[in-house]
Amino acid sequence: MVSSLNKEAYKLVHQKITWFAPLFVLILMIIMGILMNGSEQKLLIMTSYDSSEWILFALVVVSSTIFTLEFQDNTILTMLYKSDNKLQVYGSKLILVFIYNIVLHILAIIFTIVLQLTPLNVHLSWLMINQYQQTLLSNLLMTILVDIVSSTLIISIIFFTSCIVNLNAIVITLNLMIVFLGQSASSSLMIANLKYIDIIKWNPLNMINLTKQYYNYGSYHIVSHLSNSQLLIGNIFYSLLFFSLGYVIFKKKKF
Amino acid sequence: MLSVKDVTTFIQGKKIIHDISLDIKPGEIVGLIGPNGTGKTTFMKTVLGLTKFTGSISIDKQRITENNHQALKKVGALIEHPAIYPFLTGRQNLLLYSESNKDLEEIISTLKMENFIDKKSKNYSLGMKQKLGIGIALLNNPELVILDEPMNGLDIESTIMIRDVIRKYANQGCMFLISSHILGELQKVMTQVVLLRSGKVILNRSMDLLNQDSSKKYYVQVDKKNLIENLLSRNNIDYQWVDNCLEIDSQDVKLMQDLIFQNGFYLNRLEPEKLNLEEKVIRILSDKEGSNNEE
Numbered sequence: 001m002v003s004s005l006n007k008e009a010y011k012l013v014h015q016k017i018t019w020f021a022p023l024f025v026l027i028l029m030i031i032m033g034i035l036m037n038g039s040e041q042k043l044l045i046m047t048s049y050d051s052s053e054w055i056l057f058a059l060v061v062v063s064s065t066i067f068t069l070e071f072q073d074n075t076i077l078t079m080l081y082k083s084d085n086k087l088q089v090y091g092s093k094l095i096l097v098f099i100y101n102i103v104l105h106i107l108a109i110i111f112t113i114v115l116q117l118t119p120l121n122v123h124l125s126w127l128m129i130n131q132y133q134q135t136l137l138s139n140l141l142m143t144i145l146v147d148i149v150s151s152t153l154i155i156s157i158i159f160f161t162s163c164i165v166n167l168n169a170i171v172i173t174l175n176l177m178i179v180f181l182g183q184s185a186s187s188s189l190m191i192a193n194l195k196y197i198d199i200i201k202w203n204p205l206n207m208i209n210l211t212k213q214y215y216n217y218g219s220y221h222i223v224s225h226l227s228n229s230q231l232l233i234g235n236i237f238y239s240l241l242f243f244s245l246g247y248v249i250f251k252k253k254k255f
Numbered sequence: 256m257l258s259v260k261d262v263t264t265f266i267q268g269k270k271i272i273h274d275i276s277l278d279i280k281p282g283e284i285v286g287l288i289g290p291n292g293t294g295k296t297t298f299m300k301t302v303l304g305l306t307k308f309t310g311s312i313s314i315d316k317q318r319i320t321e322n323n324h325q326a327l328k329k330v331g332a333l334i335e336h337p338a339i340y341p342f343l344t345g346r347q348n349l350l351l352y353s354e355s356n357k358d359l360e361e362i363i364s365t366l367k368m369e370n371f372i373d374k375k376s377k378n379y380s381l382g383m384k385q386k387l388g389i390g391i392a393l394l395n396n397p398e399l400v401i402l403d404e405p406m407n408g409l410d411i412e413s414t415i416m417i418r419d420v421i422r423k424y425a426n427q428g429c430m431f432l433i434s435s436h437i438l439g440e441l442q443k444v445m446t447q448v449v450l451l452r453s454g455k456v457i458l459n460r461s462m463d464l465l466n467q468d469s470s471k472k473y474y475v476q477v478d479k480k481n482l483i484e485n486l487l488s489r490n491n492i493d494y495q496w497v498d499n500c501l502e503i504d505s506q507d508v509k510l511m512q513d514l515i516f517q518n519g520f521y522l523n524r525l526e527p528e529k530l531n532l533e534e535k536v537i538r539i540l541s542d543k544e545g546s547n548n549e550e
Contacts, residue, residue: 007351015342069340078338078391081303081330082352085322254266255305 004083004092008066012096017065021058022107028054029111033121041122042130043215046139049115051108052147052211056154056179058104063097063155064171067162077255086251090159094243097155105144105151112140131215143215146232150210153235154179156242157204163249182208187223201225204242207234256280257302257399257430262310264294264301264454271297272308273455279399279430279447284421286445287434288532294454295434296335299401302432303332314399331397333405337388341377345387348376354395362390365420367413381408389417399430406440418444442532465535473508475501476524477515486514500524 012018029049036044044050070076076089083089115121126137134142158175165171186205190197200206206224210231213220217228224231257279264272271294279285287295301308304319304327312319317326339348345368346359353359363372366386371379376387385408392400402421406414421444425431435441448465450458458465474497477483483501487494492507492514503511505527515522 010347010351011340011343014340014347073339073341074334074336075338075340077300077303077305077334078332078352080305081324081327081332084324255300 001088001092004079004088005095007079008092008096012062012066012100015062015065017062018100021062022104025051025054025058025104025108026111029108029115033115041124042128042136044121045112045116045124045136046130046143046215048108048112048140048144051105051111052143052151055101055104055108055147056151057176059097059101059151059155060158060175060179061172062100063158064162064168064175066093066097067159068166068168068171071166072168080255087247090247090250094155094159097159098152101151101155102148105148109140109144131217139215143211146214147211149232149235149239150208153204153207153239153242156239156246160242160246160249163246163253178205179208183212183223190225197225202234204234204238207231207238210235256315257432258311258313258316259302260311262298262301262308262312264297264306264308266297266306271454272301273453274310275451275454275456276310277449277456277459279432281398281428281430282425283447284425284431284433284445285447285449286441287432287449287451288438288441289451291436293451295451296403297454298451299332299334299403299432299434302401303327303330303334329395329398330401331392331394331399332401332403333385333388333392334401334403337384338391339376339379339384339387341375343376344374345372345376345379345383345390348387349390349394352391352394358395362393365393365423366390367416382410382413385409386413386417389420393420393424397429399432400424402431402433404435405433406435406437414440438532448532472528473503473505474524474526474528475503475511475522477501477520477522479520482518483515483520486518486520487511490514 029051032049033044070079079089080086083092116123124136127135130136130139132139132142154175157178158171161174162171165174182205186203186208189203190200190206193200201224206226209220209224209226210228213224213231214228221227226234257277259275259277262272262275263270275298277285287298289295297306300306302312302319304312304321304324307321314326314330319326339345340351343351346363349359349362349372363369366389368383368386368390371383376384379387385405389402389405392402405417405421409417418440421431421433425444425446431444433441433445442462445462447461448458449456476499484494487501490510492503492511494501494503496502508525512522512525
């Protein structure tokens with residue numbers, strides 16, 4: 001497993017997209033800072049300059065690439081026979097993308113702290129009490145933690161779709177649609193089927209609301225019809241489900 | 256030793272490989288040949304534990320299954336196309352799988368890749384990619400190397416070099432399983448030939464035996480031509496003269512030899528007709544078809 005992880009890490013650090021992604025996140029955070037200058041300052045910090053959206057965008061591209069390019073370049077065959085079993089190949093990719101996800105979130109915290117020091121923003125005390133009777137710093141860290149859970153669901157969907165479709169462009173497009181249109185699709189589905197809302201509210205697309213609902217409970221709870229903890233459980237459940245389904249497909253795949 | 260026993264492979268419910276048994280001993284170079292779509296690549300993938308199969312495959316008595324590749328630690332392979340990451344240089348592609356720097360440098364120098372190894376592999380020609388793919392397969396002193404169409408895209412110089420490299424590794428005890436549609440090239444290196452058709456082994460023979468088996472005619476050079484002609488005619492042995500040699504069916508060779516020696520004549524030369532591998536394969540295939548039709 002260690003050997004497979006090392007191989008995956010070696011490939012990841014040698015891809016330009018791995019290094020461009022944090023830069024891309026930083027640029028968009030700065031743009032967000034400029035656009036929102038002076039208004040909603042506490043929300044901006046709590047959401048680390050809306051980094052979750054940009055992190056998801058970067059994750060979709062990197063995660064899709066990490067899997068589908070293996071199929072496109074035929075390198076998956078070498079990876080498979082050089083590993084002890086298929087679980088090792090699948091697991092090492094999963095662990096690596098998860099680590100990359102955490103790294104992107106840590107960088108988002110660092111970028112937020114640095115941006116907060118620039119003249120771009122109104123300087124606020126990190127220890128001031130904000131939402132959930134917590135300090136602004138706690139709010140930021142909790143939002144990041146919640147977003148790690150939420151983005152893990154997206155990673156699991158990417159792994160699942162990558163195992164079904166081997167074309168990078170299709171997987172990226174499909175997952176970007178899930179990330180950016182999934183919430184609206186879920187909400188429309190619930191509005192159209194109010195009778196069955198108690199069942200439909202548990203659909204996986206609704207779980208993507210977790211991060212947004214955490215920092216804006218009032219606006220999003222009426223959309224998701226679930227509490228924060230229910231969304232959290234839903235995220236964990238669907239992440240495990242999609243990772244497992246992805247593995248079953250990967251295991252049965254003809255190479 | 257690679258030991259394949261009664262291996263049957265199913266892909267999407269379809270039987271692709273039928274009860275194949277095969278042994279490869281250290282130093283042997285086995286050529287896997289057969290028409291397109293006959294299951295050569297599938298068989299190679301099966302040996303690499305990449306497909307579901309029944310029967311058993313083992314290397315040095317260590318079993319290979321779809322979910323246990325422990326025995327493949329000392330196996331290198333090039334299947335279908337070279338498995339290369341385009342965003343890495345050739346050296347980085349090798350480094351990804353290499354266990355020792357010394358081995359890596361040796362591969363680069365053996366395969367004469369110094370000129371391009373530090374360039375991004377996305378810019379490589381087909382021949383360069385092929386060399387790199389073979390290089391990856393030869394890393395870490397493998398006990399078994401599986402090469403699927405290794406000469407694809409290689410120029411004559413590189414083809415000769417790869418042939419020499421294969422012989423060098425085989426002399427060091429490495430086993431090879433190679434498929435190629437360029438049969439003439441394969442003929443120059445292989446020690447054993449396995450002919451597949453519709454997923455079945457229809458011939459598994461050493462090259463020496465194959466040379467004998469496939470020769471239907473023998474060429475004989477003799478003195479006293481008239482006397483010998485007379486002798487053969489009297490004993491109903493068909494012959495014809497080709498380039499000053501007698502051409503005799505292989506089934507009559509023994510009788511002809513006995514007659515010549517009993518009558519005090521001498522043979523200056525007796526040799527089977529020389530067929531290239533392609534001609535031998537075609538002959539064996541047509542013989543098999545003939546015998547099947549008779550049945």
